[in-house]
Amino acid sequence: MSNLRLINETELSSATIFDITDVFTTDFDIYQVTLNNMNTSADAGVYIQFLNTSGSLVATNIDYATLEMYSNTTFGSTNATNTSIVKFATCGGATAESMSAEFWIFNPMNSSSYTFGLSQSNAFENVMESHKTIFVQKQTQQIAGLRFVAQSSATMSSAIARTYGLRVDS
Amino acid sequence: MPYGYLGTQPNQTVKNTGVLSVTEAAELQSQGKLGGSLELIEEIDLSSSTKSIFSSIYEDVYDVHFLTVENVTMSSQAKVYIRLYESGVEKSSGYHYANLLIESDSGVTERKATGDNFLFDSTTTTGAVNFYAYCYQFGNSAKYSLVSYQGSDWDGKSSNYFGGGLLPQTSVVDGISVNANQTMQTGTAKLYGIKQI
Numbered sequence: 001m002s003n004l005r006l007i008n009e010t011e012l013s014s015a016t017i018f019d020i021t022d023v024f025t026t027d028f029d030i031y032q033v034t035l036n037n038m039n040t041s042a043d044a045g046v047y048i049q050f051l052n053t054s055g056s057l058v059a060t061n062i063d064y065a066t067l068e069m070y071s072n073t074t075f076g077s078t079n080a081t082n083t084s085i086v087k088f089a090t091c092g093g094a095t096a097e098s099m100s101a102e103f104w105i106f107n108p109m110n111s112s113s114y115t116f117g118l119s120q121s122n123a124f125e126n127v128m129e130s131h132k133t134i135f136v137q138k139q140t141q142q143i144a145g146l147r148f149v150a151q152s153s154a155t156m157s158s159a160i161a162r163t164y165g166l167r168v169d170s
Numbered sequence: 171m172p173y174g175y176l177g178t179q180p181n182q183t184v185k186n187t188g189v190l191s192v193t194e195a196a197e198l199q200s201q202g203k204l205g206g207s208l209e210l211i212e213e214i215d216l217s218s219s220t221k222s223i224f225s226s227i228y229e230d231v232y233d234v235h236f237l238t239v240e241n242v243t244m245s246s247q248a249k250v251y252i253r254l255y256e257s258g259v260e261k262s263s264g265y266h267y268a269n270l271l272i273e274s275d276s277g278v279t280e281r282k283a284t285g286d287n288f289l290f291d292s293t294t295t296t297g298a299v300n301f302y303a304y305c306y307q308f309g310n311s312a313k314y315s316l317v318s319y320q321g322s323d324w325d326g327k328s329s330n331y332f333g334g335g336l337l338p339q340t341s342v343v344d345g346i347s348v349n350a351n352q353t354m355q356t357g358t359a360k361l362y363g364i365k366q367i
Contacts, residue, residue, distance in 0.1 A: 004206055004364075034364060069333050073282075074280065095312060096313055097314065100306035100318075101318070102318065120304075122316045127266075128284070160366075
């Protein structure tokens, strides 16, 4: 039996904001999140933000860096410090060109630690594009959920996010 | 194995203490929350082969798969590479991929292709080759099939690579093959479905 515990499955039909609330607790320290099958209404970057235990946005003090890997041209990168949002993917506007990603989130509910994360995404937006991203929320407040938004308020649809906790024996 | 919550809220989503009662176990099972979330579909011994095929991947059950390949060694330098199947027929062209290769003796290399004959590959080595991949939407005939992967190989130097691959066809993928240019002397491949509710 594996040590990943399925905590939550949230499905998005169509919206400009996709919230996954109250999935992180003090019961686990490390979480895996899979985001599968997301479409956007137009070619767009896709971003992640953080929610506190009240479901409110924690929109400051984020550092991140992303390596953008393309199947047909030189790789690029994006990075920022003390920002409000993390770009972790792109998504093509056509139905077939959906985006999928997996995340590891560390210590989101530890009020004496920053929240750290890793992600890797893959999508087709005229070309295959894979992103490898590192990020940190530089506040020690508890993070209980995630928010996904798309560039220029594009509508996101058909996505499924599943959150797993890495088992703790105590 | 310590997991269970007798005397507390019976929920497999919290810490692992106590003992589950039969009733609690049945309740958790019905919610899809009992047990681990990596469900082994098949394990294949790769030794003495140049191709091994996962031909029953339950693409109608899982929309995310997890593939691991570990400890592949070969008698002479070669690559291990992944291909997909549509309706039982191996696809030998049309793959897109992009990944970054980091090596302990030579730095960083961008690897990319549009229209190659494999989904992704290892480095050229006698081994050991080790990698994992998350596979998305193999059973969805309306979406392209995607993978993201990371690997770590050894051949007198450390080689690490990570990135994505894609088959830009709206089709159902119903098989995965693990291939090598030389006979694999050792190695194991495992395919899991990632549990969903």
